[in-house]
Amino acid sequence: MDRVRERESDATGAASPTQAAGSIKSAERVLDLLQLVASEPSDSLTFSDIRTRLDLPKSSLHGLLRVLTDRGFLTLDPENKTYRIGVRAWQVGQQFRFATQLASAANSHLSEARVELNETFQVAILDGVENVYVAKEESDQPLRLVSEVGSRLPAYTTGLGKVLLAGLSPSEVERRFKGRRLVKFTPSTVATREELEQQLESVRELGYAEDHGEFTEGVYCVAVPILTSTGSTLAAVSCSIPSARLPDVSSVRDQALRVLRKCATSISVSMGESIDSTPAG
Amino acid sequence: MDRVRERESDATGAASPTQAAGSIKSAERVLDLLQLVASEPSDSLTFSDIRTRLDLPKSSLHGLLRVLTDRGFLTLDPENKTYRIGVRAWQVGQQFRFATQLASAANSHLSEARVELNETFQVAILDGVENVYVAKEESDQPLRLVSEVGSRLPAYTTGLGKVLLAGLSPSEVERRFKGRRLVKFTPSTVATREELEQQLESVRELGYAEDHGEFTEGVYCVAVPILTSTGSTLAAVSCSIPSARLPDVSSVRDQALRVLRKCATSISVSMGESIDSTPAG
DNA sequence: AATTACTGTACGCATACATGAACACACGCG
């Protein structure tokens, strides 16, 4: 999971040595801290870990951590002196209704889906050029894909992501990828912008996307969109299957697609009236 | 829901006119912003709303909002120029595992509970002297208690809260309430520290708590603790019933208790190995 | 006990930030 840098580097190549204009140092740092602590496993971040990771002066960091802990956005585990995300941060996050509504709409349908096909199902939304996992239901087989709700992956490397990207117009896709390099995570990762656009076009026609170990080798994945009543793509559901369990791709795919399509429309219905907006930029 | 101030005022009575020592202005403001936006319904906060609520200079606020929106912690709805919580804030909040694990462990059991007794069930944890709702399952009857996951209430005013407080030692309770006034929300709200401690003692003996419209009039509520294998209180489950549907309290209470106890142990088991720590101070 | 490594505290200086005021832009309304 650490193959992807967490903070996507600035598209505005000009990395001034001093500071990006219009930025506020301690505001940025607060967010850096929250994201850093959120990105690491629970009991791993001690004071000096943070200090080295973010390269902040000791005294400055102390002040910031004080503010964050005093207000309950972080907590300091007194045992091993590690910092974690606190209640207040969770509370704030709960108000991102788009994710919470989607997750609660999806959960029951995902477990139904898994009853029909015992593999890992996931729901994700699009944020920029990345897909963000919002809900999941894991297969109970010993060999299975495990994932984290809240994690994000480059959209062009996953079936889920391709479905989400296919929901955008080609020009919008163009805009979002402008100036970005397509990192090759595995041999089968999409390599060029052209190849991506071709694949997206085919996704738009077929109504589903696949990926053959394009981010994680040995995992096959099919995904379909979750549409609003007006036909715009709200999110996507996917089914991930270890290639080892995949003697005959096409037959499994058809079965998975049947389950996924049912699941997607169910979720779409459950979301029903509670649609407010599309995910962030 | 607006009867309670969101930011619990400082226990250190000394409110200096200038600024609390050791604080960092823009860091505090970032958190103020996140909490403010999170505390209001989605489409209500425009730029000047925020400005007046937080009483910030225009130019300063612009800078902060820029940082927050650029980094995806807030989003600006271009339609009506209102600010909302963004994906990144949600992502960070997801890492407060205690809540997310509890919620996912609870959800299925809560819906089972509701099948047995068609009323509103809730799960909450303790944060300071407040209970924070983590999961819920609403009754489908027209007259029902509706609540929000992520909202918080003074613990001494709810059955849930009393169960959670009863999980602490009397001295710890003492410490947390030191210097706090017990606001009377309804005629039946607990009025004094002594009365509260008495009730808590009785909760410790009986293993459950009740409240008779002590925060919201016309709502009866029973609650039981969710315990770890070592017997410490992890959270609490409650059942809320409109008094109008409550001809004979004791019989309904017994039924509710049966359902709640079953539910609590199920959740406790589901949490199982994934216990990491108690909620924040 | 003495040593080390890590966390937390205190303080004075220079810098970078918050501020207010004034201007620019868009929108809706009379």
Add this chain to the structure above:
DNA sequence: CGCGTGTGTTCATGTATGCGTACAGTAATT
């Protein structure tokens, strides 16, 4: 069309804030 309101931008200035250094507490190690 002119007006009002809400929003976003620019810029100069004084001051709050971030920084380095130095010191204190704590825990585990030898």
